[in-house]
Amino acid sequence: MTELKLERCRIAVDAMGGDYAPKNEILGALAAMKEDKNFDLILVGDKEKILKIAREEKIDLDENLIYHASQIIGMSDKPTDAIKSKPDSSIVVGARLVKEKKAHAFVSGGNTGAMMAASTLIMGRIKGVSRPTIGASFPTTSGDKKCIVFDAGSSVDSKPQHLFEYAILGSIFSKEMYGVQNPEIGLLNVGEEESKGNELTFATQKLLKDSKLNFRGNVEGRDILKGTVDVVVCDGFVGNVILKFGESVLTLLKTRIRNYADKGMLNKIKALVVKSVLKASLSDMDYQTHGGVPLLGINGISIIGHGSSSPMAIKNMVLRAKEMYDKNLIIKFEEALKAYAI
């Protein structure tokens, strides 16, 4: 299935999205170029502003990398309104570059809703996909194994067919990106027993059981970090809550350790040890290591990052987009959706 890549990969990065844009975006994108020489970078955004910041920060930036976009969608702008009223915004322009095959991937730490709407509406959905989905990877107690939760917030009030499609996309993603041969799929539920669940899970259970997917039945909230399965499917409301709850766990840990450290000199020393150990053993719990979440099911690669993305997060988002391109994910999705069509 390996294909000869005739085209050189081009990755567009939203230079204006994110709370620390364009600085973190420029630094992150350039850092990615240093790690992987095999792609062309396109920095989308206000040319003057980008160059000005680069000068101020003494960043050596080739202005030919910049693709000008005069408008910016703010973090509090209403997504669907904004992508209509700001056609020359970096988010809309970036998505359009992918649509027009001028780029293969678009990466942004900007307004999440606008990024989802622009990617979906402009790039378009892959045939067989009713709704695109966001995948969030979680670390597990089973070594390097990842558990990916679909949908992590792309849409709510899902129908069984949506969860079924997430399972197909998730299965391919787990196989291609994490090298899992026959990814195990679990349906998130309130209990393992078949008799447990809500209207959505009962109907979805049937669809998954009757399919050729490697469906392992119901899993519970604890099974995500346990790594019981490779892919967990659920409604985007639930997935979004878990994703954000999960991210806040590290914040709680850090706060508690800081409070502990404040109670005396010996505590301070012990806290330093704790920090270094946790950094070494929980690095994959930090969102920065994977940078952002991919939006799957659309005709192009789209990765959505945190508003507060650091240069490291941006770099990892770009490298992840590159990996998705190298692994031909979009074509693999199309093939799988055809194969599993019912």
Add this chain to the structure above:
Amino acid sequence: MTELKLERCRIAVDAMGGDYAPKNEILGALAAMKEDKNFDLILVGDKEKILKIAREEKIDLDENLIYHASQIIGMSDKPTDAIKSKPDSSIVVGARLVKEKKAHAFVSGGNTGAMMAASTLIMGRIKGVSRPTIGASFPTTSGDKKCIVFDAGSSVDSKPQHLFEYAILGSIFSKEMYGVQNPEIGLLNVGEEESKGNELTFATQKLLKDSKLNFRGNVEGRDILKGTVDVVVCDGFVGNVILKFGESVLTLLKTRIRNYADKGMLNKIKALVVKSVLKASLSDMDYQTHGGVPLLGINGISIIGHGSSSPMAIKNMVLRAKEMYDKNLIIKFEEALKAYAI
């Protein structure tokens, strides 16, 4: 509002529920009696078996504390079937003791579903409650502040009215048990904006806004551990997933630290420091410190524990039941439901 308690508190403990029953149950219940002399203990279960284990473990147990129940509901028994087919099981008998005013509270680490069903069906619901609810307390980054999530898994496919009632019960619980004067209520959602949400949250938002409750709007998954509000309401499917996900975080931490320790002598020493610091600063993340989750909205005190409850967990469940009794929670709930009735 303080009331003269004419009756001495009586707490029934399911001696047969839980994976390590009756040993952990006996030890935990006796430990609770040592900490608080002001209640009578009733150990519900197979008298012969309880006495035999007590002898084997050299526990000094007064056999008058035992209330005989000949049957046991197993962990894998179907809840509603089991409470019908095993009328003399410790769970059914314990719930009946509360119904018949022979006990004020019932505590069990046994089959969760059976415990919920028996408590609800036998003790009966408080007037104005459509569905009972389970509350799960989470630690927060805001010092000692707790954030309680209702519903943590008592029922799924909730209606807006159910979430509204959870908010009333949760508000009283937070006020009485944690001393919060005017508890802030948040509606769990995928974003803070009013425009975000699913069918359930849109309809619930309206009910909460129009009420006299201290409703602070939407909150996200990260707001639970942040302690943005005192009470978070959501459908039991979502709450159950968060509760179980949250519990698994400590397991992930422990596994990672163990793996780190295995990599050499220096690592082992550092890991010991980490363990002691985390134990000191994250003790409230351990379910054993509160023991179990209360089922609210029924005519009696019912606390549901883990199958794997330790003696410490059982002890804390009993002491919590005692606190709920001392604080007259059932009467406070009744009054609040009347006051907020629409």
